[in-house]
Amino acid sequence: MGFKVAVVGATGNVGREMLNILEERRFPADEVVALASSRSIGAEVSYGDKTLKCRHLDTYDFRDTDLCLMSAGGSVSKEWSPKIGAQGCVVIDNSSAWRYDSDIPLIVPEVNGDALVGFRKRNIIANPNCSTAQLVVALKPLHDFAKILRVVVSTYQSVSGAGKEAMDELFSQTRAVFVSDAVETKKFPKRIAFNLIPQIDVFMEDGYTKEEWKMMVETKKILDPKIKLTATCVRVPVFISHSESVNVEFERPITPDEARNILRDAPGCLVIDKHEPGGYITPHEAAGEDATYISRIREDATVENGLAFWCVSDNLRKGAALNTVQIAEELIKRKLIEPKLKAA
Incomplete structure (x- = not known):
C-alpha cells in the first residue's frame, strides 16, 4: 500500500519540479494530487507519463492524504499548513513561514535527519532556504571533523529563486538588450540582464x-x-543554480586534501576539484542535477585553520523540490509515517 501525496502550488517552478522528482525517484505513492489556487483550476501538469488536472486547495479534503508538499508561498502556508496538519496530513513546507518556529523541525536529511523526531506536535516540517540547503550539506561533514567556528559566504543566486516571473524578466531584458529595445524592470529593483544585484x-x-x-x-x-x-x-x-564562495574557520586543523576526502565520502556532495582551467563546476553544469558540487578547495591563510571552497547546486532541486521529497523519504525510512489507508 502506497501513500497519497498532495502537491500544493503544482503549477509553479518548484511544484512542477516536485512532481518530476516524485516520479524520477519512484516515490511510493499510489496517488498524487495537484492542487493550486482558483486561477489555476483545471490547469494541467505532468507527473511522469500522466497528466494531472489541478484541483482547488480551498475545497480539498486532506483527511485521507498522507503527505502535503507545500510550495505556494508563505502567506498560503501560514493559513493552510495548520489546517492541513490538524487533519492528520504531514505538511512539508518550502516557504519561510515555519522555519524559525521552535516546534517545527527544519530539515536537510543529509545533515539533521534526527531532528525529525517530534514533528507530530504540529504535523509540519520546514524546508530551508535554497542557499542554506546546499551550504549545510557541504559544511556538515567538515564540521564533524574539525568543528566550524565561523563562516563567511558570498552567494551568486540564479533568478529562478525569485520565481517564473523573474526568469521571464531575465529573458525579456536580455532580448531587449540585443535588439536595442527599452529594458523594462518589474520583478527586480534594478536591471538583471548583464548585471548583478547585491540585494535579495x-x-x-x-x-x-x-x-x-x-x-x-x-x-x-x-x-x-x-x-x-x-x-x-x-x-x-x-x-x-545557486553558487557560493565560502570561507570557513575551524577549531581544529584540517588540510585541503583532508577536506576533499571527507567531502567525497559525504552524502549529497560531489567533489570536482582539478587545479586546471575548467576543473570546477559552474551553475550551467549543475542544473538538473541532485548533488551539491564542491570545487576549488584550498587553504585560507588569513585565519588559523581556515579553508575556502566553491559550491554549486540546482536551487530548484536540492534547494527546494528535491530536499522536500527527501524529507518525505526520510519519514518513511525512519518509519515515522505509514499510509492512512493501510493504518485503517
Whole structure:
C-alpha cells in the first residue's frame, strides 16, 4: 500500500519540479494530487507519463492524504499548513513561514535527519532556504571533523529563486538588450540582464537583507547554534543554480586534501576539484542535477585553520523540490509515517 501525496502550488517552478522528482525517484505513492489556487483550476501538469488536472486547495479534503508538499508561498502556508496538519496530513513546507518556529523541525536529511523526531506536535516540517540547503550539506561533514567556528559566504543566486516571473524578466531584458529595445524592470529593483544585484529580499535594520539573515539563522538551527556566519547574497543573470564562495574557520586543523576526502565520502556532495582551467563546476553544469558540487578547495591563510571552497547546486532541486521529497523519504525510512489507508 502506497501513500497519497498532495502537491500544493503544482503549477509553479518548484511544484512542477516536485512532481518530476516524485516520479524520477519512484516515490511510493499510489496517488498524487495537484492542487493550486482558483486561477489555476483545471490547469494541467505532468507527473511522469500522466497528466494531472489541478484541483482547488480551498475545497480539498486532506483527511485521507498522507503527505502535503507545500510550495505556494508563505502567506498560503501560514493559513493552510495548520489546517492541513490538524487533519492528520504531514505538511512539508518550502516557504519561510515555519522555519524559525521552535516546534517545527527544519530539515536537510543529509545533515539533521534526527531532528525529525517530534514533528507530530504540529504535523509540519520546514524546508530551508535554497542557499542554506546546499551550504549545510557541504559544511556538515567538515564540521564533524574539525568543528566550524565561523563562516563567511558570498552567494551568486540564479533568478529562478525569485520565481517564473523573474526568469521571464531575465529573458525579456536580455532580448531587449540585443535588439536595442527599452529594458523594462518589474520583478527586480534594478536591471538583471548583464548585471548583478547585491540585494535579495528586503533590507533589515542592521543593513543585512532578509535572505542573508535567513542563512545565518537557518545554519545555526540546522547545524550548530554556536557557528558564527555572515553572508552577502547577490542575484546574478543565471536562470538555474545557486553558487557560493565560502570561507570557513575551524577549531581544529584540517588540510585541503583532508577536506576533499571527507567531502567525497559525504552524502549529497560531489567533489570536482582539478587545479586546471575548467576543473570546477559552474551553475550551467549543475542544473538538473541532485548533488551539491564542491570545487576549488584550498587553504585560507588569513585565519588559523581556515579553508575556502566553491559550491554549486540546482536551487530548484536540492534547494527546494528535491530536499522536500527527501524529507518525505526520510519519514518513511525512519518509519515515522505509514499510509492512512493501510493504518485503517
